[in-house]
Every structure is written in C-alpha cells, then in structure tokens.
Amino acid sequence: MTVILGQLFTGVSIGAVLLLIALGLALTFGQMNVINMAHGEFIMAGAYTTYVLQQTITDAGLSLLVALPIAFAVAGAMGVLLEWALIRRLYTRPLDTLLVTWGVSLMLQQLARDVFGAPNVQTKAPDILTESTSLGADLSIANSRLFILGLVVLAVAALTAALKFTPLGRRIRAVVQNRDLAAVSGIPTARVDRLTFFIGSGLAGVAGVALTLLGPIGPTMGTNIIIDAFLVVVVGGIGQLKGSVIVAFVLGMLQAMVEYLTTLSVAKVIVFIAIVAFLQWRPQGLFTLRTRSLA
Amino acid sequence: MSDAAGLCIRGLRVVFDGFVAVDGVDLDVAPGDIRFLIGPNGAGKTTLVDAVTGLVKASGSARFGEQELLGRDVHRIARLGVGRTFQTAALFEELTVLQNLDIAAGAGRSPWTMLRRRGAVPDDVAYALETIGLTERRDVLAGTLAHGQKQWLEIGMLLVQNARLLLLDEPVAGMSHEEREATGELLGRVAGDRTVVVIEHDMDFLRRFADTVTVLHAGKVLSEGTVAQVQADPKVQEVYLGHATDQDEPVSQGAEA
C-alpha cells in the first residue's frame, strides 16, 4: 500500500513538472498552433536567470522568489522577440516554424555555452526546500516537489482565470477560434498573438526557475524535456488547458508506475507506445474544440 | 456499371456539439435526375453533402443504389461512384491539368501501374479534356487556371473518376455570365445517365438546368418538386424565394462553409 502511495506521489510530482513545462506550450502550441522548439531554451533562460540572481542576492529563498517574476519577464521578452522577428512570417507554414525555431534553439544553446560555460552550474535551494515532509509511516515527499506542485496549481489557476475572465483572455480565445472574424471585429490580432506568446514564453521562464530545484542548469537542459511537453499538449488536445492538465498527471503516473515495475528506459518506450495507442482512439487528443472546420 | 442508381436518404441527422445542422432529412433523387438543393445560408445543404460523402459523421441512412454510404470511409464512398466538388475549387494546384485528371482517373490502378511513369494520355482523360475544353491547356499548372476553368477541371475529374452520383457544391458561384452558360451546358452533357445533385444559389441557373428542386430550411426539407411547384409553394416564398426572386444575383454566400 505504502509502495503504491509512494509511486502515486512520484507520479504526481513528475506530472507537476511536466505540466509546468507544458503550460507555456499549451498557449503557444495549443492556442496559436505555433511549434516553438526554442521553448526549451526559454526554460533554460529562466534557470540561468535564477543562477545569475543568486550571484547578487545571496539569500536562496529571496533570490528564488525574485527570480520568478524576472524569469517570466526575461523568457517572455525572448518569446516576443522571436515572434516578431520570425514566427509571425511563418503562421501559414507550421512545419517550417518548427524547423526555424529549432535553428534558433541551437544558437541559444551556444550562446549559453559562451556566456556561462559548457559545464552545468548549480543554484542553492533555500533550506526549507531541501528538506522533506513526512506523510505517515514510511512516506515522505521532498519539499521542492511540493513547492513545484503548488507553483503549478497557482499557474494553472491564474492562467484559467486570465483566459476566462479578463478582456485579454476573451480576445485570445476569440483569435484562437476564428482569427478572421476576430480581426474584422476590431481585435488587433497581431498584438494579441504577441501577448499570447509573451505569456506562454514567460511561463517557460517560470518552469526554468522551478527546475533549478531539481537538478543542475546546463545549455542543453531544454532539449529533452521539451519533447515530453509537446507530447502532453498533443495528447491533451489543442485549444483547451484541461486536456494538458489531465494528460500531464496521467503520463506522470504511468511513467512512475512502469518505471517502478521495469526501468526508466523501458518506461519511456512504454509511455511512447501508450501515446500512439491513445491517438488511435482519439487522434485529435483528449479534448478538442469541435467545430465544423475541424470535421 | 453504367446503370444509373438513385440516392435515397432517410432520417439523416448531423449534430455539431449540440447544434443540429441537419435534422431528420428524407430525400429521394431518382436515377438520372438533376436535383437542385437550395435554401438559405445555414440550411444544411453543404453539411448534407458532407454527410453523404463521409466527411462528417451522421446518423440515419443514405443509400446510393444498393449501397449504404453512412459509416464508410471517405475513399470507400468515392470508390462506390460518389463524386463531389467544393465551393472553392479544390485542385492540386502544383500539378498540371493533365496530372490532376490522371490522378482522378486512377484510384483503381494496380501498384505496378502506379510505379511507372505515365506513357500516353489515357483515353478517358483525353475525352474528359475534350469535354471540359482544356485540351490546349493540359500542361498548365492547375493553380494558374482561371476561376471558371478550375470548376470545369473539377467536373472533368468527376468524369474520369467514373462517378455515377455527382454532388456539386455551388459550381457557378463567382462565375461570369458566359462561364455560367458554359458550365450549364457542360453539366447537361456530363449528366447523361448520371444522378446529379447541385447546391446552388443562382436562381437563373436553377430555372434553366434543374429537373427537380428540394428546398432545405434549418436542417429540414421544406418543399420538393419541379421548379414551378417549388416556386408556387407559399412556404418557400416566405423563407427563401421571397427575397430571392427580387434579385437575380446569387444570394450572398459569405458565411456558408
């Protein structure tokens, strides 16, 4: 029983990280249909932001808190720059967007290598986050994982609220559902695109801050996690957040369970097969905006 | 296979996320008939064609001859001899006119034939080129054709595809007067022993070329009969012809998808 509960918690915390990384993509890929391979490097930028801040603000807790908004702004600004310089020219060529942004991601990785050096760096976590909270007999969970879980709950809640209740959110949804109609209704679609991209990329920065609690920071840290995040959005379905939320946690649990029964490497393959099998059943993902144009 | 077959639709229903686009339509098109399907925007005309050709899911029944169409894949329905055109001409714009027709003619080809280069122009393709008047332009990229020619090429593709049920979605929309005339004549020649269903807003075109007419309104059949019968129907005048007879121009097609 304890074993199952333990794996359940592992699954939830894998899912939380996955979701935090995928959340920004749920906006840029899910809402705008832009495949931004440099999203992983925005995560890296958030992580390095934390590292740089810790050079001046030595208190680990304070620097972590300060890093959150600053990383959001840094990664968001990079996103806006990318959108303005390249992506907006490619809205009608989604596959080419993928390749172009991959080129950008290569350059950003090299930039990180030139600025911070190729070896990984490490930040210091505040003491409270290096401890664990005991949850009964043999069960304990790392506080850093709890922090990430809290952060992701907060981010999902804020994003959902923003999309539902603010004028900006309504505009974003309007542009997603019918770009032309939104444009003729007087919504400045180009500005909405840029703002959506700012928020989506900013969320990558926040994810980067969170990842510093789990491991080292390096120029290629974004490359591998980004694929899992894309899978979350693909399986979750385009256009809605709830799909990504559910899928992130389900995949996290699946990963944890299979990994417990076999090994990490086998688990990755089984998760991949499970995803292909799932797409047999629902090729459009878990949830889709069912409109006539998708028929 | 040259025997004409009729289209028989019973209780056809299409729902998009709670919105009922087609609501229990019964429709019989006799073999060899040229049936026009009219109705205001949003009446469910295109959705009906989408359902019959397998593009959208529908409940009820749609039989062409002996074959039930609903529930089959799009390409299986096409192989049963059901062909359609689209409101905006859907051609392979980066291929030539000849290549477009050759592909349309080839769904039944063996792998061996597919893997070889096309030699001479196949007879049916040459005949179709002649019929649609594009023999001279056969090596031109389809994307560079004039609007009317694109629609004719689509009809030509139905011909070589050997479709016996033709579903044409607004074939003369946006055409000049001369092009409309030419299209009408082409339609007459093509129809032969085929069963034809045409969605059209152009009343002038309808009066000249329709055998029978079905009026759809809000997903249901409102009226059916010859052109004269339908025009005399007070219900039709109320919802549709009432404002369409005043103007001979096609009714706006903007929002219809």
Next chain:
Amino acid sequence: MSALTNPRARAWLGFALGAVVLFAAAPALLTDFRLSLLAKYLCFAIVAVGIGLAWGRGGLLTLGQGVFFGLGGYAMAMHLKLADAGEGNMPDFMELYGQLDELPSWWAPFANPVFALAATVLLPMLVAFGLGSLVFRRRVRGAYFAILSQALAAAMVILLIGQQGTTGGTNGLTDIEGFFGYDLDDPVNQRMVYFIIAGVLLALLALTRQLMNSRYGELLVAVRDSENRVRFLGYNPANVKLVAYVVAAGMAGLAGALFVPAVGIISPALIGIVPSIEFVIGVAVGGRAALLGPVLGAVAVAWAKTALSERFPGTWTYLQGAMFVLVVAFLPGGLASLWGMVKRRREAAPPAPESTERVLVKEVAA
C-alpha cells in the same frame, strides 16, 4: 531533340557524370583520409534522399530518421561484432561489462550474415510500417507526426543507453575490425567500402527518380498538397504516405548499415534527436523537393561541419542554426530552387512541382 532537353537523356548524362565524379575523380584526387570522410557524408546523403522523398514530396516531416539509421547501423554492427569475436564467443564489450554469461537470445540471429543484411533494411521498414500505419490511418499528421517521430528517436536513444549490457550503452558498438572477412584497417578495403556506398547512393537515386516521376510520385505530391481531396477521389492517403515513409526508412537503415564499416562505430549519439534533425538540415538547405538537392545539401552541410567545427566549434553551431533559420524561413525550396528560378527565367517551360509547406494550411474542405 538534343540530349540537353530530353529529360531521359539528361538523366542518363547526370548519372554518368555522377559515376565519373564518385568512382573516378574523387578516389583519384582525395587522400585516403578525405575519401573515408566522403564515404561518411555519402551515408548521410542516402538518408537525405529518403527524407527528400518523404518530406519534400510527401510533406511528412520526419524528425526521427536517426531511429532507422540506428536500426540499420546496430543490425550491421551486431553482425560485425559477432564476426570479429568468432563463433561461440561474445562480443568484447559484453565480456568487459561481465553482466552476461551467454549471448542474449536476440543477438544470436545476427550471427547469420544474410539475416543481418536483410535486417538492416527490413527492420527499419517494419518499424516505419508499424508506426506509420497506426498514425497515418488515424490522420495524425503535420506537426503531430513530426513530434511523434521525434519522440520515437528520444525513446530509442534512452532505451539503448539503458540497456548497456547488451547494447554497449552510451559508447555504442565500437572497434569494429572486419567487414565480411576483410580487414577494415587496410586502406584498400576502406576504398572498397567507399565504392559500395557510392554505388548504393547512385542506385537509390535512380530508384527515387523513378518513384518521383511515376504516377505514384504525382499522387504523393497531390496528397501532400491536399490530402482530403485525394480521399474524395477514392484513394486512401494513409497508404500513399506509408509507402514514402517506409521507403525512406529503408534507405536510412541501409545508410546506417554502410556507415558502420565506413566509420567503425554506431552509438546513441549518432542517432538521437540532434543528429535526426541534422539530417533534415541538409535536405532543407539543398532543396527538399528536388532529387539531387538533398544529396548535395547533406554532403555540403556535413563537410562544412567537419571543416569548421574542429577549429571553431562555437562558430559552427551559430552558423548551423543561422543557416537553418535563413534557408527555411526565406528560401523554403532550398538552394535547388535558386537553380529552378534561373532555369525558369531562361525557358518558359512548365516547372517541376516545387515544394512549399502546404500540408496543414491548405486542406480542402477543412
């Protein structure tokens, strides 16, 4: 008709020219070292030919060709390792790690050269067939397919690294000494390997040319540009795409198999996400929809990488990224389209179908 305007005569001329360059000029002019580098580049070029067919003509952006390259490479390397070890012995790395008492059962059939050779091509084709038929039939396409193919590459690499005892892990299969009884350290035999690779490349180019010019090739372009329309004509686009994907996978597998004797190693670092996407760069730069574009692009990019990355590794990465960005964003037809533009200006003949990305954008009735 003069030989320069008749397409068939021109193709023969082109192949003759290619044969002269590859079989006479290159071996005469290049040192053994350079020639073995060229052999490696030509392996990448073989992968590129397949990507050109699947992506350029079929619109299938496959970001996981490394998987197939790796399957072919590992199949070949397993056989060569077993042959090096001699009958009844285990490959050196298994002895070294000492986790196994006997050869794993799935290694055993690769001792048979016929099985191993067939597997280098058939195994990748089988995997592509499995994934492709599941994915294409359910109309998973465009970016979704690209991401799935990339995820497959990621999963395969993690699997290989995780099974260190039987796959060599991160190191891969290294120190391959013999090639069907020939000593690979001998420059003469290295030359022979080069000639085999060059021959295979020319043969596959001929095959691909036939595919592109056949009715199937026209249909593939039609599927790329307007999948739904093809469906309404009575074809199942899934099968059309599947053929291109499986053929491309077979080519990548063969390339991987030839890479092993040419370079002497196969490892996860050669087949993961990054090398998989590097295959695509060469194709994009050369011209995705042209026959020769991918070949020249792949060789040029691989050559530039060797020439620059040793002396200025950082600069090369920037250059590679920038090249990718500029070509894909502003010259989607690649360098081959420049040639096309010049040609079209000279003669008003109908141009060959050029590719631009239209798969997701221009679906009829969508």
